[in-house]
Amino acid sequence: MHLNQCITPANRLLDGLPEIEYKGLMMKFEIVNLVHKEVLCNAGDKINYVYFPIQSIISLMKHIDAEKTLEVGMIGNEGMLGSTLLLGIDEAPFKAVVQKTGATLRMSATAFNQELEQRLLFKQQLKRYLYLSLSQLVQNAACIRFHVVEERLARLLLMIRDREQSQSFHITQESLAQMMGVRRVGVTIAAGSLQNKKLISYKRGNLIINNNAGLEAISCSCYQRDNETYRRIFNA
Numbered sequence: 001m002h003l004n005q006c007i008t009p010a011n012r013l014l015d016g017l018p019e020i021e022y023k024g025l026m027m028k029f030e031i032v033n034l035v036h037k038e039v040l041c042n043a044g045d046k047i048n049y050v051y052f053p054i055q056s057i058i059s060l061m062k063h064i065d066a067e068k069t070l071e072v073g074m075i076g077n078e079g080m081l082g083s084t085l086l087l088g089i090d091e092a093p094f095k096a097v098v099q100k101t102g103a104t105l106r107m108s109a110t111a112f113n114q115e116l117e118q119r120l121l122f123k124q125q126l127k128r129y130l131y132l133s134l135s136q137l138v139q140n141a142a143c144i145r146f147h148v149v150e151e152r153l154a155r156l157l158l159m160i161r162d163r164e165q166s167q168s169f170h171i172t173q174e175s176l177a178q179m180m181g182v183r184r185v186g187v188t189i190a191a192g193s194l195q196n197k198k199l200i201s202y203k204r205g206n207l208i209i210n211n212n213a214g215l216e217a218i219s220c221s222c223y224q225r226d227n228e229t230y231r232r233i234f235n236a
């Protein structure tokens with residue numbers, strides 16, 4: 001459905017724009033409902049749409065080989081999918097899979113490119129986001145190399161919490177293992193440790209974060225660094 005004045009989107013990239021810029025852009029978007037496990041694009045596909053999540057979460061996946069994939073990025077209401085169009089590149093660098101069902105703002109790539117030329121503040125905001133995305137890719141690579149599974153799992157759960165805006169959500173151990181690029185048994189052990197420390201409750205895919213401060217304390221430093229980078233870039 002097309003966006004109308006009765007709907008108030010909650011995408012932080014767009015919310016940070018001046019009101020006149022924001023209202024003009026809203027006329028160009030439509031709201032779509034993305035569905036869990038829906039593939040929005042594969043690596044190498046032409047980018048036909050850009051997506052600004054409101055309630056949904058999108059995972060950026062990299063195929064390692066025929067059987068292994070790794071999540072290299074996560075996009076929620078803080079970001080967008082399709083930012084390489086800012087560089088004049090309309091080829092998707094990663095496979096994009098919907099991790100959480102929910103409402104999302106969508107615009108055609110053609111309309112998006114037109115808006116970039118006409119709205120300089122919008123373009124500048126997205127350039128900051130592109131820098132942030134590159135920074136997070138590097139941080140994620142370092143995280144995978146140097147941090148243990150339990151720390152990484154705590155970080156991932158906090159990232160999902162922030163994008164869900166909820167202390168509880170549904171996610172399977174299989175999905176967590178795929179996102180982290182580890183075996184399922186590794187997630188089982190790490191989740192069990194977090195439960196024993198009473199930081200989370202987890203049963204049949206239903207996860208509840210019981211202690212925010214405790215989970216943040218046990219997570220790897222990458223979580224705080226990502227948040228600090230976001231605040232620094234978007235307070236500029």
